[in-house]
Amino acid sequence: MDYEIIVVGGGHAGIEAAHISAFKGHKTLLVTMNKKNIGDMPCNPSIGGTAKGIIVREIDALGGLMGKIADQSHFQIKMLNNSKGPAVRSLRAQADKVIYPKNMLKTLESTSNLTILEAKVEDLIVENKKVKGIILANNQKITSKIVILTTGTYLKANILIGSENTKGGPHGEDRSNYLSDNLKKYGLEIQRLKTGTPQRIKASSIDFSKMQEEKGDDQLWTFSCDNKATYNPNEQQKCYLLYTNEKTHKIILDNLEKSAMYGGYVTGVGPRYCPSIEDKLVRFKDKKRHQLFLEPESLYYDEWYLQGFSTSMPKDIQEQMVHSLEGLENAVIEKYAYAIEYDAIYPLQIKPSLENKILINLFTAGQINGTSGYEEAAGQGLIAGINASLKLENKEPLILKRNDAYIGVLIDDLVTKGTKEPYRMLTSRAEYRLLLRHDNADLRLREYAQKVGSITNEQYQNYQNKLKNIKKCQEFLINNKLKITPTIKAKFQEQNLTIPLTSMTFLELLKRPEISYAFLKQLIELDFTDEILEEVEIMTKYEGYIKKAYKEVEKMSKLEAKQIPQDIDYQKINNLASEARQKLEQIRPLTIAQATRISGVNPSDISILSIYLKKEYGKNDSK
């Protein structure tokens, strides 16, 4: 045995998988086609965003790298949705495309138990449906107990610009030609997906004066709950907002059939939430303009990313399109927008642990599982790495529930509903999003992390301290009462706030929607950090809502506890609708709760299934 775990692919999923496996003490090999592309960001120059920012926090809470490295590598950061409430707040950072991969490689190279190899993987060693290692393009075999595939968009990738169709991955890199065919040979179902990326524009050719500035926050933020912010908020790089216009729209509509999409050159299914600009025009004919953003890719080279303008038009049309935009009349296009098609597996073939159902000891994470986005990939990579390690240690896998983490929602959606388009996380996918907040990621997940051994003692201690301080702060606010003195009265009047009629504890005062902890600080000396105060404020102010959410969770946990034996024969259950029978057979849900989430499985099927379980397995079903 050469290694315990081999990770194929050095993207965001592969990094986390390899790092955590090595961290947990397993001899790990990370195979990448190009070391320079480790931690590469082939699309937008940002980490985080709505829901995704919370995933980064969760990765950090579970011992992953993305948050830590993003904190060291951005030139602008802001909190999104600050005014819309605590449940939907999320960080987004403009990460430097040179610095982020550099810092990532440095971290990986200094991780013990981890070896990095530059090579192309074209096949797996498989014996009796058991994966035992990898086979490189030069036919060299490397053995291992477990293989984790995180191949991103590199499986049989094609780059499409208009009618041009080139074999290759992002940046014109090499692709894996045979791995997906070989997976098919071993019994896996493969699907073809598509995504795209917009133009990169030369900075010196842009007239920024015609665009609206987009700045970072003045307040300091970090993704990692173990880091203190070290950047200067005044030195943040700006982004810019611009719009398409009638001229742009005319160019696109006149040339529609020349695009790869509308010309019929694309076979893959693209995501609804990353439509190309031509898609947007066709689907939303009434919109007079569409928003675009210009974001710097790096402080070390002068290309800007034109967000919102992704297209598969030929190069000459792209020139016309870009030049029709205000401020880009003389723009030089450094890289043309392109669509990319690649092979992925149907995620219904994987278990909630991310191990494959058909091939034992094979785990997959990231775009190969049908997702889109750096954060979604990293989250899965981390879980795949943890569960591969736990398998080697003969321990139960870590399966996060939908009320534990966005990562839990993500994986449950994938393995229960599958996806036929690249899957992106949205806050609206999480039914318990009030519980899955930015601020409490560590509170939700550090106990799990400690249990599976994916964090250091120091990281666990940080969490323990936070818990302790929250409790202290709550006690302090309960034990101290607001006395309504003339000075206090004046403070309320100053802010136009209603003066309480009776004396009350500060915790009661904080319950009021209009009272913030910042205002509390004006009334009484508070010896707690903003992080702690904010946490206490959210817990206090939204207590009613949070309790309600937990009640909902409880209802579901009862169904979550009803396990379905994995050897169940769905053919034996009379009266199941045939669609439900087929879906149940394919997905093999672990619990009744998971079964209720399968589309095509109706409440009547669930009751039939429950009745059958009760009849056949008696007391076992509710253990």
Next chain:
Amino acid sequence: MEDTIVAISTNNLGIGAINIIRMSGANSLDILTEVFSNKKIKQAKSHTINYGYIVENNQKIDEVLVTIMKAPKTYTKEDIVEINCHGGYAVTNKILELLVCHGARLANPGEFTKRAFLNGRINLLEAESIEDLLTSQTENQSSLAMNHLTGKTTKLITNLREKLVGLLANIEVNIDYPEYQDELQITKENITPILTEIEQELNHIIAEAQNGTLIKNGIKIAIIGKPNVGKSSLLNALLEQEKAIVTDISGTTRDTIEATLVHQGIILNLIDTAGIRKTEDIVEKIGVEKSKKTMKEADITILVLNNNDQITIEEQELLKIIEQKNSIIFINKNDLPSKLEPIITKVPIIYGSALNKISIEKLKDQIIANFGLENINTKNMACLTNTRQITLAKEALKNIKNVIKDNNQDVPIDMLTIELKSAWENLGKIIGEYYEDELIDNIFQRFCLGK
């Protein structure tokens, strides 16, 4: 494969001239062939009526018309056979027995509808209203049930959900794509009119639903008054004029409905008739406590007073109680000289005579009028008619009210979405057509987003 079920579909067994036996399942036609005079009946076209005899051992049992309906375009999506037989109880039962002998199974209550539902023929709401249709007793009731089948209620609820999902999708877009400033930003101010509108519509639906329940279940009427005031004669007068059948179905309901009549197409159920008859003969106290108990069960109370008598202390107490309730005062024996002092009350008063049948029609009209149902045209009414639906609608209304309250208190939008979503889901459960990714699908249908 599902087995074949059979049942007598008409419920006035032995009373009507024709009874219908319905059979559903893959073996329906085979079983029919065994007992039918035309042995080629299996080749008959679907949805045809066929004449013949039910035969056993070459003996004609009955002359019948058989309707053949082949899957899938049938009520259950299975092969259905309906036998219209001419005989009374004995013959109908004989045919049923024969069919069971040849392999059919007696259907459980509601099993046809259950199959229709499980086979995707009807949705949950329709399933419920078919149950209602099958058991409806009066014309108004069945037209109310028909409205469900034509999807009127479904449309009403769907429209309301459409409004809610529009609002929700907009909020979700603001949240998931905060950088898209071109989209309408939902704020405390611009959300208020939409919420108020939804609240009003829900209020309307629930009010109609309560009328619907009255129409479906009938109005429960309590007659109270002291002994010998004429309760029993009034009861008889009410029943006689309609020639209603006095039934004894105690035990089937909790409320001991004992006599039923129909007025203006609405069922009137008289409760505690036994109590009225019993106390009439015995000289005893009026029993205020017992009257209170009876009133609790009733939708409306008729207090009977004697025109030829003074008001007693107990009657004064009852007058006070009914003031707070849906009630009518019937002043009986108005053909005799009045000894009754004037009564000051908001409760409508009818003068009449139970024995001489004076003002009985007027009393019935007043009952209907007390519920504001006099002008109701149930043919155009689209409403929810069972407790489950009404409970869900009320739940949705509660959600909306909470959202309005919280919004006025500046609670952030992410908190508001919780109850907004619940309202939308509750309405979805009424029509039984709601799926998990519905909201996300809506977001991408309605808004243009992405890199």
